[in-house]
Amino acid sequence: MQNKVIEVRGLKKSFGDLDVLKGVDLDLFEGENLVVLGKSGSGKSVLIKIMVGLLTQDEGSVKVLGQEVKQLNSKALNELRLKIGFSFQAIALYDSMTVRENLEFPLVRNVKGISKAEKDKLVEGVLESVGLIQTINQMPSELSGGQRKRIGIARTLILKPEIMLYDEPTAGLDPITCMDINQLINQVNEEYNTSSIIITHDLTCAKVTGDRMAVLLDGVFGAQGEFEEVFQHATIPSVKSFYDYNFIQ
Amino acid sequence: MANNTVAPKSGLRRRIENFFIGLASAYRFVERFFKEVWFPPYEFKELIRQCYQIGYNSLPLISLTGFIVGVVFTNQSRPSLAEFGATSWLPALISIAVVRAMGPLVTALIAAGKVGSSIGAEIGSMKVTEQIDAMEVSATNPFKFLVVSRVLASTFMIPVLVMYTDFVALMGAFLNVNQNELVSMSTFFVQVFDAISFLDISSSLLKSLVFGFTIGIVGCYKGYNSTKGTEGVGKAANSAVVMAMFLIFIEELLALQITNFFRQL
Ligand SMILES: Nc1ncnc2c1ncn2[C@@H]1O[C@H](COP(=O)(O)OP(=O)(O)OP(=O)(O)O)[C@@H](O)[C@H]1O
Numbered sequence: 001m002q003n004k005v006i007e008v009r010g011l012k013k014s015f016g017d018l019d020v021l022k023g024v025d026l027d028l029f030e031g032e033n034l035v036v037l038g039k040s041g042s043g044k045s046v047l048i049k050i051m052v053g054l055l056t057q058d059e060g061s062v063k064v065l066g067q068e069v070k071q072l073n074s075k076a077l078n079e080l081r082l083k084i085g086f087s088f089q090a091i092a093l094y095d096s097m098t099v100r101e102n103l104e105f106p107l108v109r110n111v112k113g114i115s116k117a118e119k120d121k122l123v124e125g126v127l128e129s130v131g132l133i134q135t136i137n138q139m140p141s142e143l144s145g146g147q148r149k150r151i152g153i154a155r156t157l158i159l160k161p162e163i164m165l166y167d168e169p170t171a172g173l174d175p176i177t178c179m180d181i182n183q184l185i186n187q188v189n190e191e192y193n194t195s196s197i198i199i200t201h202d203l204t205c206a207k208v209t210g211d212r213m214a215v216l217l218d219g220v221f222g223a224q225g226e227f228e229e230v231f232q233h234a235t236i237p238s239v240k241s242f243y244d245y246n247f248i249q
Numbered sequence: 250m251a252n253n254t255v256a257p258k259s260g261l262r263r264r265i266e267n268f269f270i271g272l273a274s275a276y277r278f279v280e281r282f283f284k285e286v287w288f289p290p291y292e293f294k295e296l297i298r299q300c301y302q303i304g305y306n307s308l309p310l311i312s313l314t315g316f317i318v319g320v321v322f323t324n325q326s327r328p329s330l331a332e333f334g335a336t337s338w339l340p341a342l343i344s345i346a347v348v349r350a351m352g353p354l355v356t357a358l359i360a361a362g363k364v365g366s367s368i369g370a371e372i373g374s375m376k377v378t379e380q381i382d383a384m385e386v387s388a389t390n391p392f393k394f395l396v397v398s399r400v401l402a403s404t405f406m407i408p409v410l411v412m413y414t415d416f417v418a419l420m421g422a423f424l425n426v427n428q429n430e431l432v433s434m435s436t437f438f439v440q441v442f443d444a445i446s447f448l449d450i451s452s453s454l455l456k457s458l459v460f461g462f463t464i465g466i467v468g469c470y471k472g473y474n475s476t477k478g479t480e481g482v483g484k485a486a487n488s489a490v491v492m493a494m495f496l497i498f499i500e501e502l503l504a505l506q507i508t509n510f511f512r513q514l
Pocket residue numbers: 015018020038039040041042043044045046047089250
């Protein structure tokens with residue numbers, strides 16, 4: 001049996017009268033890429049935000065690397081967060097800073113006494129990995145959407161995380177750039193030995209990057225398994241329509 | 250979505266409720282500032298950067314308005330004094346008016362417009378584009394990095410700007426007096442400093458500290474609590490200015506009462 005890096009049990013979360021997650025169970029095993037699918041507003045972003053303590057659940061347990069996130073004090077939570085790379089849906093590059101400063105930000109704040117040479121080496125290293133070394137002195141506003149996604153991913157890689165959480169890495173990109181990002185996700189998984197959760201609407205992305213799929217339906221995971229299992233033999237109508245619709249497009 | 254299911258409350262009741270909810274959350278925000286400001290990590294670099302931004306960005310506008318206020322106020326006061334043949338009192342009158350009231354007020358109102366709106370918009374846009382969340386997940390306390398540094402910067406810088414405005418306004422007044430009453434610079438400034446007391450200067454600076462704090466904290470609060478979307482950012486910037494200006498006038502009124510009390514001692 002593989003090690004579980006994330007274990008979610010009976011997770012519930014509501015906002016006011018809106019029940020978003022209604023008892024979610026989910027495991028992420030070491031080294032795998034798990035794709036989470038689900039329609040807009042189904043609570044995918046909420047789920048991974050709970051995993052890093054940006055939101056707190058109402059009920060249920062979320063264990064990341066063996067630790068119950070809700071019970072960590074702020075110091076322990078910060079230590080845990082450094083082991084998790086979080087790629088935001090809105091990318092969230094600091095727009096008052098250059099690409100270099102964006103990448104340095106997590107470094108200078110968390111690695112005490114790091115020298116300039118070490119810093120430059122790490123920054124250039126991750127930029128090489130995402131293939132954007134030429135943008136090092138540009139501002140985020142000068143980059144294209146796809147480039148920004150890559151820089152966002154690079155920023156999370158700089159502290160060498162054990163877990164990567166990607167929130168819609170390919171949303172709003174053209175199909176070719178999507179493929180590039182998909183390859184980058186796979187490459188990161190191999191190079192950095194991460195376990196990843198990839199949230200997406202995009203079935204091509206899911207198929208290319210995912211070892212396993214989980215479909216969030218009405219606040220619980222309705223279907224889980226390998227791509228073919230979940231989609232080709234889909235019995236739940238909404239999962240089937242999700243599939244059909246994606247490929248008609 | 251969520252709102253549709255809630256039974257509609259009467260407009261007035263909801264407004265009153267929202268007012269108190271807002272008040273409570275503003276109180277918690279200010280409380281959090283006073284809790285976090287004392288403990289490390291201190292964001293010195295960011296503080297210096299913010300001081301520079303606040304001071305430097307407001308300088309041109311404040312120079313212009315300060316100067317014009319000095320000239321106009323002198324010109325408008327002259328006829329009333331001339332009626333009593335008392336135009337020689339102009340420097341003293343201007344000095345008191347500028348140092349006690351106009352310098353701090355003009356500076357604070359302009360800074361509320363310039364600094365308050367830019368803090369509100371900057372933090373608001375960082376909030377809606379998840380940059381604040383991004384800071385948090387890279388184990389940086391965004392409240393300290395963004396809010397504490399900005400509030401401190403504006404608290405320190407507004408008094409500095411007020412002194413500068415006082416100076417520029419008095420220079421404007423001097424030029425006007427010099428042309429009309431042929432008073433020399435040294436005579437003018439001797440009269441200016443004779444007219445004001447230690448209490449005037451210290452109360453003016455203390456008041457400016459409070460104005461600076463108000464501008465910073467209101468801008469940050471509105472930005473930090475702005476709602477999703479670009480419209481939310483605009484609203485945050487706008488209401489930061491309106492709220493800060495409103496509070497500045499209230500504080501001015503309170504400061505007047507307090508200094509009057511001390512004057513009577
Ligand atoms: N901080 C919050 N406060 C109130 N409601 C929230 C908050 N965050 C999320 N929600 C609500 O929770 C629901 C799920 O949001 P979430 O962002 O997780 O959706 P999603 O599955 O990621 O959708 P998308 O694919 O569009 O990103 C939405 O209805 C949203 O309005």
